[in-house]
Amino acid sequence: MTLRKTLTTVLLLIVTLTSYAKNPDYLVDCQQKLGNFGADPYLKISFEETYNRLYHAFKPWQAREHQISGTIWCNANDFVKSGTLQAGEKTYDAKSHLTKTELMQIGFGEQKLTGITEDRFYEATFKTARYTPVFLIDYFIQYNIPLSKESTEEFAIYEASVNDRIVTLYIYKTSKLIHKVTILEFDELYGDVLTSYTYNEYHQVENASYATIIDVEKTNGKLSEEVKILSAEIVSAAPELIKRPDVYSFVEEKEKTPEVNIVDYTERIRFIELKHTDDRVLMVEFEDFLLIAEAPLNSENGELIIAEAKKIVPNKPIKYFVFGHHHNHYTGGLRAFVHEEATILCVESNNEYVNYLATASHSLHPDKLERVPIDLKLENIETVKTITDGTLTMEIHFIGEKSAHTADYLVYYFPNEKMLFQDDLVWIKKDEEIKKAGPRQAGLYNAIKDLNLQVETVIQSWPIDSYNVKTVIPFTDIEKSMTAPE
Numbered sequence: 015m016t017l018r019k020t021l022t023t024v025l026l027l028i029v030t031l032t033s034y035a036k037n038p039d040y041l042v043d044c045q046q047k048l049g050n051f052g053a054d055p056y057l058k059i060s061f062e063e064t065y066n067r068l069y070h071a072f073k074p075w076q077a078r079e080h081q082i083s084g085t086i087w088c089n090a091n092d093f094v095k096s097g098t099l100q101a102g103e104k105t106y107d108a109k110s111h112l113t114k115t116e117l118m119q120i121g122f123g124e125q126k127l128t129g130i131t132e133d134r135f136y137e138a139t140f141k142t143a144r145y146t147p148v149f150l151i152d153y154f155i156q157y158n159i160p161l162s163k164e165s166t167e168e169f170a171i172y173e174a175s176v177n178d179r180i181v182t183l184y185i186y187k188t189s190k191l192i193h194k195v196t197i198l199e200f201d202e203l204y205g206d207v208l209t210s211y212t213y214n215e216y217h218q219v220e221n222a223s224y225a226t227i228i229d230v231e232k233t234n235g236k237l238s239e240e241v242k243i244l245s246a247e248i249v250s251a252a253p254e255l256i257k258r259p260d261v262y263s264f265v266e267e268k269e270k271t272p273e274v275n276i277v278d279y280t281e282r283i284r285f286i287e288l289k290h291t292d293d294r295v296l297m298v299e300f301e302d303f304l305l306i307a308e309a310p311l312n313s314e315n316g317e318l319i320i321a322e323a324k325k326i327v328p329n330k331p332i333k334y335f336v337f338g339h340h341h342n343h344y345t346g347g348l349r350a351f352v353h354e355e356a357t358i359l360c361v362e363s364n365n366e367y368v369n370y371l372a373t374a375s376h377s378l379h380p381d382k383l384e385r386v387p388i389d390l391k392l393e394n395i396e397t398v399k400t401i402t403d404g405t406l407t408m409e410i411h412f413i414g415e416k417s418a419h420t421a422d423y424l425v426y427y428f429p430n431e432k433m434l435f436q437d438d439l440v441w442i443k444k445d446e447e448i449k450k451a452g453p454r455q456a457g458l459y460n461a462i463k464d465l466n467l468q469v470e471t472v473i474q475s476w477p478i479d480s481y482n483v484k485t486v487i488p489f490t491d492i493e494k495s496m497t498a499p500e
């Protein structure tokens with residue numbers, strides 16, 4: 015379903031629901047308490063915040079923390095923001111202007127307007143609640159969001175479901191102030207993810223109440239942040255931080271069509287290349303079963319890989335799924351293999367993470383595992399696991415921190431073929447002089463030497479087309495890179 019269709023459906027639903035329950039009093043009362051901002055004047059607040067971001071880190075759930083400070087001018091129609099990010103000695107500025115229909119944004123350190131999709135616009139609309147609920151509450155009133163049956167003695171609860179997001183307001187019935195706002199949305203790796211903003215220590219400026227401390231929980235509580243409102247005043251106008259372009263339109267959502275290419279490396283070792291994600295998946299056919307390694311980004315890709323594997327080898331079960339490290343290009347499709355009742359191979363330090371992925375709720379965008387839950391089957395690899403049927407042998411080696419990339423790193427060695435398959439450690443440019451190995455590449459070289467593996471060819475899982483790098487690499491190239499000039 016397109017986003018627009020979803021929105022229309024949701025709005026129709028909201029209108030239908032409204033006829034059953036009309037009780038928007040708490041919303042209106044709350045809006046009064048917040049200062050009853052219409053099109054003018056503005057609540058101007060200055061803020062200081064921590065901002066945490068998950069990244070391709072050494073271990074799962076490691077986040078980078080940023081410090082941001084800035085100013086917001088906000089009423090029912092406008093949300094204007096300028097912010098400065100502190101990164102060591104350097105600072106980067108960003109600004110944005112959100113209205114009921116448009117978002118204009120210039121990101122940190124950028125000069126040009128960012129292309130905004132309709133989804134991003136809605137995300138920005140709801141996430142204004144991070145600083146103040148003034149903009150959002152007007153949205154709820156405008157769309158006649160009814161009082162939810164979930165309301166309690168303490169809280170009047172209002173829930174809106176817009177563009178695959180469920181936004182919930184909790185208003186104290188006594189004080190008519192907002193306790194918290196939650197946003198449930200879909201993440202292709204983590205499934206349903208909840209963000210919550212809890213408002214603390216309300217202060218007053220003229221007739222407006224505003225929270226001075228907002229506790230933020232993201233990704234189902236895995237990340238915590240704090241927003242401090244340092245000062246507030248009522249002003250008559252907001253600055254024009256960004257000039258509106260003459261023609262404004264949303265950027266189209268780019269959905270890549272899945273494109274698969276099968277490569278026979280040997281009769282029993284194949285690569286399932288996913289062109290749309292730029293990944294090479296390893297499929298090993300043993301006498302009685304299959305092993306699949308790597309599944310990028312999301313359950314759809316995992317399910318696609320399984321379908322392709324069954325087309326090639328219809329009569330053997332997928333006994334094992336293994337991923338080279340915890341990043342999303344290798345684990346994103348893991349749930350499809352849990353559903354397939356494959357045993358997931360990983361190092362012990364990843365058990366909690368794999369369990370999280372396998373049991374994460376995917377109600378907003380159900381995959382096969384959400385529809386038919388299957389218990390996770392895990393098997394841990396300590397230093398090496400050898401899988402063989404007598405003719406074909408595969409060794410899974412734990413190289414961990416030697417990869418200089420992640421603590422959990424696994425590589426797969428095929429002794430008869432003198433081939434080693436790994437995820438993303440080698441970065442040798444095509445058609446160029448070989449340069450000195452970076453830490454990851456040197457790490458792989460040293461690990462291969464330490465394990466005394468007789469490698470002639472290294473095959474890389476990601477990328478396969480971008481970055482202009484070799485992904486089928488003669489081991490001699492890696493050897494050369496150890497002594498090559500910078």
Ligand SMILES: [Zn+2]
Pocket residue numbers: 070339341419437438
């Ligand atoms: Zn990685």
